[in-house]
Amino acid sequence: MTVKTGRPIDGVSMDEARGLQGRLTKPAGSLGRLEDLGIQLAGIYRACPPPVPRDPLIVIAAGDHGVIAEGVTPWPQEVTAQMVGNFLAGGAAINVLAKEVGARVVVVDCGVHAQFEASPMLHVVKRALVTGDIYVEPAMPESVALELIEEGMSFALQQAARGVDLLLTGDMGIANTTPSAALIAAATGVSAHAVTGRGTGVDDHTLAKKTAVVAHVVDSFQGDRASASQLLARMGGFEHAFLAGLIVGAAEASVPVILDGVISVAAALMASLIDSTVQQYLIAGHRSVEPGASVGLTHLGLAPLVDLGLRLGEGTGAALSVPMVRAAARILAEMATFDSAGVSTAKD
Ligand SMILES: O=C(O)c1ccc[n+]([C@@H]2O[C@H](COP(=O)([O-])O)[C@@H](O)[C@H]2O)c1
Numbered sequence: 001m002t003v004k005t006g007r008p009i010d011g012v013s014m015d016e017a018r019g020l021q022g023r024l025t026k027p028a029g030s031l032g033r034l035e036d037l038g039i040q041l042a043g044i045y046r047a048c049p050p051p052v053p054r055d056p057l058i059v060i061a062a063g064d065h066g067v068i069a070e071g072v073t074p075w076p077q078e079v080t081a082q083m084v085g086n087f088l089a090g091g092a093a094i095n096v097l098a099k100e101v102g103a104r105v106v107v108v109d110c111g112v113h114a115q116f117e118a119s120p121m122l123h124v125v126k127r128a129l130v131t132g133d134i135y136v137e138p139a140m141p142e143s144v145a146l147e148l149i150e151e152g153m154s155f156a157l158q159q160a161a162r163g164v165d166l167l168l169t170g171d172m173g174i175a176n177t178t179p180s181a182a183l184i185a186a187a188t189g190v191s192a193h194a195v196t197g198r199g200t201g202v203d204d205h206t207l208a209k210k211t212a213v214v215a216h217v218v219d220s221f222q223g224d225r226a227s228a229s230q231l232l233a234r235m236g237g238f239e240h241a242f243l244a245g246l247i248v249g250a251a252e253a254s255v256p257v258i259l260d261g262v263i264s265v266a267a268a269l270m271a272s273l274i275d276s277t278v279q280q281y282l283i284a285g286h287r288s289v290e291p292g293a294s295v296g297l298t299h300l301g302l303a304p305l306v307d308l309g310l311r312l313g314e315g316t317g318a319a320l321s322v323p324m325v326r327a328a329a330r331i332l333a334e335m336a337t338f339d340s341a342g343v344s345t346a347k348d
């Protein structure tokens with residue numbers, strides 16, 4: 001697929017924000033990473049001070065995975081569909097955290113082995129019910145990967161046009177930590193052993209099997225490791241393709257994206273192959289326990305905001321960072337300067 005050069009974030013607004021951070025009533029740098037985040041938000045929103053995000057949307061991309069046949073997870077495939085039902089009914093961890101931080105939730109059926117009743121919370125882009133078993137066959141035709149990337153891009157653009165000013169990537173898909181590890185290994189060149197983890201909490205025997213599957217899939221890939229659509233078609237999931245497109249679309253619409261765990265990080269690596277400027281629009285919500293997440297974040301040059309030992313997915317780690325993102329913007333918008341407050345500055 002064609003690689004785009006998107007629009008970089010705005011350097012002028014970032015310079016203004018950097019200058020403003022230095023005039024606010026605090027020792028320079030004392031708000032640490034919150035200051036960097038404020039400067040990044042000024043660059044993304046192309047305004048100083050940046051607006052405080054008002055309408056964050058958590059996008060849970062759901063899909064089923066043929067690689068479950070290799071015994072890479074102890075959970076049955078039907079849990080993906082059952083959890084989609086739980087999201088739509090409001091009973092999952094992400095529903096609780098979304099309410100806590102004032103975010104909305106939407107579920108995207110990217111390819112789940114079930115049919116759901118129509119709901120304002122549900123968006124369907126499904127092309128198939130399950131991916132191919134990547135140990136023995138491609139996950140999907142490249143045309144499907146491309147279509148789902150397009151769906152993700154248009155979804156982000158549509159939501160931005162409706163006023164969504166912060167996008168959060170979430171996921172649901174039993175077995176999806178296996179394709180995530182494969183995508184991360186293939187895109188970063190790091191070994192299968194270093195990126196494969198215990199997912200939902202698999203035992204030593206299953207971890208060994210899972211690592212062997214990831215190693216085989218990555219080693220046998222004969223395509224172009226710089227092509228997101230080829231990688232996704234060979235070893236991805238439907239949710240990875242949709243989320244990659246969502247991230248590219250968000251960057252195009254100047255909307256920041258908070259990444260969740262290993263699935264989101266794998267999708268972000270794919271997005272960065274499509275458009276090398278997307279990293280500038282990304283905020284790492286948290287550090288997932290899954291080792292591939294840290295490998296991918298380092299490759300993308302991102303440092304996670306929180307590290308709470310989470311490994312749930314759904315967008316939970318991203319949701320927890322929303323108050324910090326809002327706080328970073330609000331500091332720039334509402335703090336007094338030394339001048340306006342009549343506070344003396346430090347002696348040189
Ligand atoms: O977000 C993460 O980093 C993460 C880490 C481990 C597991 N998960 C979730 O657990 C499911 C996949 O785990 P598994 O063991 O079946 O591959 C899937 O629904 C993910 O959302 C998510």
Ligand SMILES: Cc1cc2nc[nH]c2cc1C
Nearest residue numbers: 075079083172312313314
């Ligand atoms: C119960 C359950 C909930 C989840 N949420 C995200 N991944 C999940 C995996 C399982 C197994």
